[in-house]
Amino acid sequence: MFPIIRRVPLNLPKSLPLLHSSALNLTPTTVPPLSSQILDLDDTQRLFSSINTSSLLSSLAKLYGMALTPLVDLGIVALRSRAIIGTEIGRRVVKATAYEHFCAGEDAEAAARTLTVLWERGMRGILDYGLEDAEDNAACDRNLAGFVHTVEMTSSLPRDSVSFACVKITAICPITLLERVSDLLRWEQKKKTRDLPWKSHSLPVLSPSSPLYHTPSSPPPLSETEEQDLRLAEERLETLCRRCSDINVPLLIDAEYTTVQPAIDYLTYSAMLRFNSSDRPIVHGTIQAYLRDAKERLVLAVEAAEKEGLSIGFKLVRGAYLTRETKLASSLGVASPIHSNIEETHACYNDCTSFMLGKVVRGSGSVVLATHNLESGKFAAAKAEELGINKGDEKLQFAQLKGMAEALSIGLKNAGFQVSKYLPFGPVDQVIPYLLRRAEENRGFLSASTVDRQLMRKEIKRRLKAMILGRG
Template sequence: MATRVGSPKLLKNLRYFIRPLNSAPSSIEVSPITFTEKPDPTVTKPSTTTNSSALNLDNAKELFSSVTTTKLLRSTVTLHMAAIEPMIDLGIWVMNSRMIELAVLREIIFGTVRHSFFEHFCAGESPEEACRTVLKLWNAGLRGMLDYGSEHAADNESCDRNLEGFLQTVASTKSLPQSSVSSVIAKITAICPFDLLKRRTHQFNLPLTYFTYSAAIMYNKEDNPIVFGTIQAYLKDAKDRLLRTTKVAEEMGVSLGVKLVRGAYMSSERQLAASLGFESPIHNTIQDTHDCYNDCASFMLEKISNGSGAVVLATHNIESGKLAAAKARDLGIGKENQKLQFAQLYGMAEVLSFGLRNAGFQVSKYMPFGPLEQVMPYLLRRAEENRGLLSTSTLDRQLMRKELERRLKAAILQGKLTWSKDQHRRRKTRVINRERSKPRYHSRTREIFRTPRFCVLCVLEIGQRASMLWKTVGCLWPLGCRSLSEELSNSPEGLAKSRSAFEFERDERRIRKWRKMIGAGGSDWKHYVRRKPHVVKRRIRKGIPDCLRGLVWQLISGSRDLLLMNPGVYEQLVIYETSASELDIIRDISRTFPSHVFFQQRHGPGQRSLYNVLKAYSVYDRDVGYVQGMGFVAGLLLLYMSEEDAFWLLVALLKGAVHSPMEGLYLVGLPLVQQYLFQFDHLMREHLPKLGEHFTQEMINPSMYASQWFITVFSYSFPFHLALRIWDVFLSEGVKIVFKVGLALLKYCHDNLIKLPFEKLIHALRNFPEDAMNPDTLLPMAYSIKVSKRLEELKHEYQKKNEKLADSSGKQKQQPP
């Protein structure tokens, strides 16, 4: 079937894009700095004094910070094996021998390859596995270039099969974050069964180049090209071809995309040229190829800085990477410029990839995938082409080994530090016991000097020397009390103006009461709760001090016990398990608290921690998995505790460590949400009958405004200070506080809501006035509403109603048609 790829006028212009095989290499050279209509034949080499400090490739800890120790160890072993040339020769011989036809040996060989070289150099055997690998790469700050690993097509059937594979690859990327995949590789040799297109060698570049630039003319309409053609710098005419191509593209108004590679050094190129009586198309020396690549890269960077073209610099060469990075930096081409990308093969040149990533450039990894039998030709070809690179590029192996040694030493040292801390803790306990036996005035004097009031008075008195004393205030401040200091500005004047000394003393007294109630690390909590439950309840309703909120939440929810009983489980779930919900989690992360500074940075620590917690829970409870509203709950927890603590608190909530389990909020069909809405509707009509009647007239039901209240426990759209106060009580007393706060909101706005028509009513129910969100006004009103007994009655009523519906539907199914 023929496909029209361009108009006759466009095809006429294509002759400038393509050089025939039997033409002699042009004497015209490309200047790496400027481009004119008539290029100067003199070659301008890049300066050898170019500042290459744009890349830091010496700090192994910083380079491999996103790589787990297990993966780092496996990569080191695989690269050391690949660097042994006799082993590569043996592998190629075995794969091409008749031994592979024996079923037993085939399984052994393929199993060995699958768990070594295949896992290191390939993204997986299916689009789903490839997408998961892309996500791991994306979490490390890199992007993927997905390649369906079929090299050639022998007949029409294999063409159709390969085409379907490429289309599935494109479709699979739709479920990934947009920035995680930079491109999809489509091999023309795998979908066009031309006898000529047997290998990507120079003699067959003509039809491939024709096809590529025809597609570029048709589809590269906007400023950012989507079709990229490959320039192989190991060919003598590479610079001349790039020059002519860019010139014609500019004349035609086509946005040119170029993928610049060195190319494979294959002896067949020279042999074929000699047999035909032509000069070899390949550079005579490797240095000539390096110079050609660097000149072409510099030329394209100049073009990008002037606003035209785009380039993918595919290189494993450290010097070329440094030169290009320094040139891009000097030209002001940074991370925000999507027209410059660096690329390396997956599993190779990791030091260069991470170094470029740390320098702020877009970096992609070429990621082939597919069934092992299908990808085997790719692995053999890469092993043959890159045997020299694998054996001589020792930088990756050296830095990986250095980082492994550092981590091993750190682990040993950490063990010593843990022992030392235990010794210090025991000594500290003895000191505290001795201090308690001293006269009371000693501790009282020390307490005076620790109080914020004393610090404030000193600041106000000293005046000009306040900045020096401010550092002392930070040291004297009780450990962990972040919230009070965060509310202040960074200057002593802000301290004096924002809060009075009396307020500071009151807050400090309140914190001391809480610390006494909790004990060291929560050791006295359970005992105090048993002795004085009403005091605990009253203090929680007044609000937990911000500096202690994370610890208290863990204590009242029971998650601290779960953490202590399950050491290492969270790490296992995050690192070694995979989740079917990973793509959904990544898609929703940027929507979770988008205005909060902790979650604003793309791929920043906040988003990564949130992803880890949600992924871990989706693996821990596969029946629930992941539902969108869970992100707001987990995000709120992460603001006050570590990932592992937040995970176990989420488990305690949904599995019901203290109160009734809430996993029904996120199960299929949201059964618990339906029950809560049923209960809330009846409570609202009982406590606010006029408003309930108005809602009936306007056809308003709780699912239109209250679903998010229950799914996120008011953390979705309510002011942060109010949501925290509600969560304090929610973790202590259970879900009834959600009903109480909801009723209190409706009661507070009753007079306004009862006058509104449908459209304005919906808007008002989703956007309550600011005065209604004051916790000191709203929460006392909520505490005064009694709902506990009625909630139980409505729960039984709802269950009976569902049982009747289930019985009636079952009888209808049993009746014959």
């Protein structure tokens, strides 16, 4: 996911020291000088020329609504309440508000129609069938069928309109198994043991600075049943990757919370080793820059891939589970795995961006810069120009969520960069976890949406003035 990170108090014990950016080797990230108007957001007539006035008004109203903390809090309560969301009127309200704003439709066909409109506006789509948190193999198999159908559907859409398909490993591997595998990987890192008979060849998953507090004691080995379930999960991911490879649609594998992320990275990197032999990698992992070990893990994985002669791809996001990670660390009396302030998160994001853009130049890496932050967008655009990266290069993509950072998306598209909007789809009940994260992450949406609201308001005023003066 690509959420907006806001400054919040961590409420950690005062005796715990906070890790500063120097411990991560974060370099100062100043924006290189931009050529004239590489990101022109001032000309709102050009910026919003593909959006009609009624759609612009609707988006502006929703942005204002999501900027009101009491209204957002009320929405979160409603989304969590089965008594509300389980009713027909409850579903209709959710569908007409948050669902319509953030999601692309209830099925693959509806998402395809949304994507076609997006393509006509000069942007591409990242298709994500909104499934996650499977509990057993039967659910995993059903979910895999949905993901494969989504990938196969792309062949009927306008050529190159789909930039990526997207999957959550939590949808094709039971959560409990991901937790078990993550525990064993952390214990292996902590004790430097190599007694994991089920482990396939992969890239480094954890770094010396990675948090290991989730696994305080030696976990039991996987049972025969668990090993078999892990092989089934690997086969599901391989099936999806092979279908993506056949159709030539790259696959983004989302990141999750730290209790299961080591297992997700392990499965992702194993798939990379099997499918990323071409110049354009099929499998892309995700790095969450709000984590203190993000840059170190990124460098370790990329350098290991280069030694393997492997083309590697990553999506860079800020992170989606700030509240969850902070509460868990605090309950265990340990330092949060997340940077101590938003400035360090921004610095880490830009530092990871610079690193991956360097790999794009060398031809050994591909990056999807998933950001809603205007300054990060400007930084990346300027850095890409400074390094001489062709704006049409498929190995450099920008991405934003549907319904968010419209001005940044259009500005980057107008500057000539490859831009995609993330299009989650599925029945309302199915995407509730996604909508909850959007609501929780955007409690501070007032500041995050300021640019979009200001520019939309400016364009609406311009259109009204033009209409009054008789110029249409």
